[in-house]
Amino acid sequence: MEENWEPYLRERFIDPGYTHAKIHQDLFSLDQQIYLTPNFDEIFENFVISETGGQVTVKRYSDSSVHNFLRDDRQHIIKVHGSVNHPEELIFTHHDYARARVKHSAFYSVLDACLLSHTFFIVGCGVSDPDLALLMENHRFNFPLSRPHYLVTSSRISPDMTQSLKSNRNLKCLTYNSREGHKELNESIEELAEMLDVARSLPTGA
Incomplete structure (x- = not known):
């Protein structure tokens, strides 16, 4: 252009x-x-x-x-x-x-x-993003015993892709039904925020 x-x-x-x-x-x-x-x-x-x-x-x-x-x-x-x-x-x-x-x-x-040093909670980013793919694949094979990261995605994702993301990028998929304008996604994140508030209010070590 x-x-x-x-x-x-x-x-x-x-x-x-x-x-x-x-x-x-x-x-x-x-x-x-x-x-x-x-x-x-x-x-x-x-x-x-x-x-x-x-x-x-x-x-x-x-x-x-x-x-x-x-x-x-x-x-x-x-x-x-x-x-x-x-x-x-x-x-x-x-x-x-x-x-x-x-x-x-x-x-x-x-x-x-x-x-x-952090756990990634990925929302609204496609699995085809080159930046995300390269970062996650390098991390997965350089540090194979690291804790997983999490990708929020539509339940329409195939089982094969879910397994591939876990094996090759150390990404666990958290799926939701995308009907009604992603209503379930909004509700799930609201629930997560409430859970975080409760966890933060607990005494250290509880």
């Missing part, structure tokens, strides 16, 4: 003035310290900023200080594919993936470390 690319992105992702959906509220209610998002729109971070009075750090994969999210005690949103407001850095094609992995290899080392 050449010179039409940036105006197209603005027309599709910025000009409509999209507001958050219920799924954004539900994910925020999990009250996590780190949110990694491949989405290059800014709907989720705008919602979180408004909810927290700006008490959240938003970084792109290309930021020199992005690695601080592993050690800071603030809440972080990490844009692993860039932001629509910086279209020259968007990771959109296979060429973009390859370029980012070379130019920003340190960021991917940080993600590798994060896979070892």
Whole structure:
């Protein structure tokens, strides 16, 4: 699209003035310290900023200080594919993936470390995403005895794919029925948030 690319992105992702959906509220209610998002729109971070009075750090994969999210005690949103407001850095094609992995290899080392120290709860990310596939496959075979990570996906996923994801990416699938606008997904995340609140209220070691 050449010179039409940036105006197209603005027309599709910025000009409509999209507001958050219920799924954004539900994910925020999990009250996590780190949110990694491949989405290059800014709907989720705008919602979180408004909810927290700006008490959240938003970084792109290309930021020199992005690695601080592993050690800071603030809440972080990490844009692993860039932001629509910086279209020259968007990771959109296979060429973009390859370029980012070379130019920003340190960021991917940080993600590798994060896979070892945290449990990933993946929502709304397809299994064909090249970034996710490579990260998970490298982690699976470099650290075969690591605890699993979790992928929330439609119950329409095939048993063969479920087994492949477990064997090759150390991903356990949590399935839900996607009818009625993903109602079951929203309800499940609400229930998870309630369970987390209860667990956090228990005395240490309980």
